[in-house]
Amino acid sequence: MNLRDLRYFVALADTRHFGKAAERCFVSQPTLSAQIKKLENYLGVQLLERQPRKVTLTETGQKILPLARRILQESDEIVSLARNEHDPLSGKLKIAFIPTIGPYLLPLAARKLRKQLPRLKLMLYEYQTQPLLEKLRAGEIELGVLALPVPTDGLEVRELYEESFTVAVPNQHALAKKPHVKIDDLSGETLLLLEDGHCLRDQALDVCSLIDVKENEDYRATSLETLRQMVAAGLGITLLPQLATRGPFGSGHGLAVKSFAKPIPSRTVGAVWRKSSARSEAISAVCDVIRTTMSEKS
């Protein structure tokens, strides 16, 4: 059985005339005639009675007609649903950020995203790098924003922006008075870090790998905000990504944020998605918005 056959049948039921029904279906009368006969043959029942000058539905035909109509209507629903979804820049798009990026990047990009991609409903998630990649591969999310590099098997990667690190020290700290901080200046300091799983932890350790710092093993922060408060409380110093020091997140409350002297250590923030993703257009558009946002704000 075929949707086309049902269409022919319904047209015939409406017009009760083979010629007119054929016209309505944009086929010749013999074609429709043959297809109807084939349908009847397939179903094993006569659907219509061909009286001279008059076509009528049999009992069975009358029973089948509403079913056929509903099927056609639902098939049209599929088509129109697909047409609505046709716009690649519409629909839901699930994006995950790592925790040291999301809360600081989103306020900057949100307005522009909403303005430039108004039909895109962004579903926002926050995961650490590893769970994020897993959920990405599992298809639970479509796009991840995190610090590069990441293993790229099956994934597409695009760099979004370069994010400098800064040093956060207590107000009273000697470094608070210097205009710029060199990495070597951190030698001998106590470093406060995020708990395991945060990539920022590894990045900070990496920056300090050549100098002599000791991690405060008693405390591991669960978020940058906790970390910030721990520094203000004088428990040590830490590295903060630059976006986490802008606007309401800057110096104050017993905390001084210092920028590094050149060469400024930094991390690369990038977007990752499945190579096979069906949303590459929307993804690309989102990346563009983030990139331009960051290049304007820097």
Added chain:
Amino acid sequence: MNLRDLRYFVALADTRHFGKAAERCFVSQPTLSAQIKKLENYLGVQLLERQPRKVTLTETGQKILPLARRILQESDEIVSLARNEHDPLSGKLKIAFIPTIGPYLLPLAARKLRKQLPRLKLMLYEYQTQPLLEKLRAGEIELGVLALPVPTDGLEVRELYEESFTVAVPNQHALAKKPHVKIDDLSGETLLLLEDGHCLRDQALDVCSLIDVKENEDYRATSLETLRQMVAAGLGITLLPQLATRGPFGSGHGLAVKSFAKPIPSRTVGAVWRKSSARSEAISAVCDVIRTTMSEKS
């Protein structure tokens, strides 16, 4: 779009594996692959994401899937409905009788009809010959049982049985004492007849056409039962078809029913249906039952 494509899509959504889905649809993998792609192309949206080792539905695919399932289910409904209707001796069959046949024939045939055609639901109607033929041609009924002959344009006709006429006279009437009545005996009598539209009226006039009878113009009965009572009341005599004199409808209550001497005048009762009718098998079966009933009872 095609039901087959939807079948492929649903199979793929179920198995999430092109090869297995193809197997389930009894086609080769490339075939299913190509059809799915064609479907996606037609809809203008990607329905699935081909990850290595893993096939997943896109957002759109997930929306379309339940629609596709429902369509397939309903198309199966059509097929199974048709299969149920497949038995030509089942379903509704609308039969109309003329008033001078229906009430007398049905009690005789009903039991055998129900026994031999148990799945056939007979819808019974009663119309005079002309309206009956109109409704038959209009497709409102499938089968008519009436007195022949009738105009046969577009209609199929089959004789069912021959029905003798009898004479009904008041108990006190001279003819009530004779064993048999000749047509000539009716000469000079006052004839009571049914109102216009009843074919029996014309048949009675026809039987009496060669002799001298006068119709009682003051009364025209609307049914055989009224006619019978009018005869019993002494208003005249009348002709009754034989079936209307059997069982509870016989002599008594001031009425005597006499049979004719040979040659016995009679009418031919027959079945008519549209040549193009889709129910010819059921019709034929019903005719058979009536014929054998009548040949057994006579």
Added chain:
DNA sequence: TGTCTCGATAGGTTATGACTATGGCCGATT
């Protein structure tokens, strides 16, 4: 009786869906 309407039939062409064989990608194994 001729004419018209309308569905069915005949014959030929195109388009579609199916197949097999094969390629390319990726993950897993040795």
Added chain:
DNA sequence: AATCGGCCATAGTCATAACCTATCGAGACA
């Protein structure tokens, strides 16, 4: 690192389903 195997896509070919035009035949109508 090289090989193997699973899996989907591509290429090329073929059968048939669907379509067309032309025509027939039955029945309605003037």
